[in-house]
Amino acid sequence: AQSVTQLDSQVPVFEEAPVELRCNYSSSVSVYLFWYVQYPNQGLQLLLKYLSGSTLVESINGFEAEFNKSQTSFHLRKPSVHISDTAEYFCAISPVDFGNEKLTFGTGTRLTIIP
């Protein structure tokens, strides 16, 4: 069985301040890791993903996440947030095994940027 835990359901942050959204997972097999973002009244969009290689992955809009296998974590960070980052962020995992292509999502973290 797999599970994803996002401990913070809501994170308020002042504009231009740094932010970290936490994600921990549990799995008996190797996994791929994803962060998806959902802007108000929209569907989910892929923000970044870790498949293999460098444990630090980056998105085009300044977010980064680091895969830490020993701590089973994939925290999302941004050094300086903007109003446009207001959204809900979902961490997800998927087994590496071929034939088991399902995502397990966390419950989401709502990021609110305070002007």
Next chain:
Amino acid sequence: NAGVTQTPKFRVLKTGQSMTLLCAQDMNHEYMYWYRQDPGMGLRLIHYSVGEGTTAKGEVPDGYNVSRLKKQNFLLGLESAAPSQTSVYFCASSYLQGAQGNTQYFGPGTRLTVL
């Protein structure tokens, strides 16, 4: 490329009514998924399909049926709607597992209210 589209965007049903949600993708993806999103619960997988003519149960399949008669379409049916099925429904699609991992592409969602 329209990506993943969903019809309708909004719907209000009375208890006991039936309806079908349509998902279409133009990316030639093998895999398609139906999720429901409820506050504080993240996304939960209802049913999924690994190819034309195939379907499988996800985490919360009760009260729903699906069909995948064409590769590009995935239908979600509610035979007798209940208030507990009030939710936002998302469709997603993905390639076969491989270099992409299980990167899923989401539609804009259908907001369903059952009175």
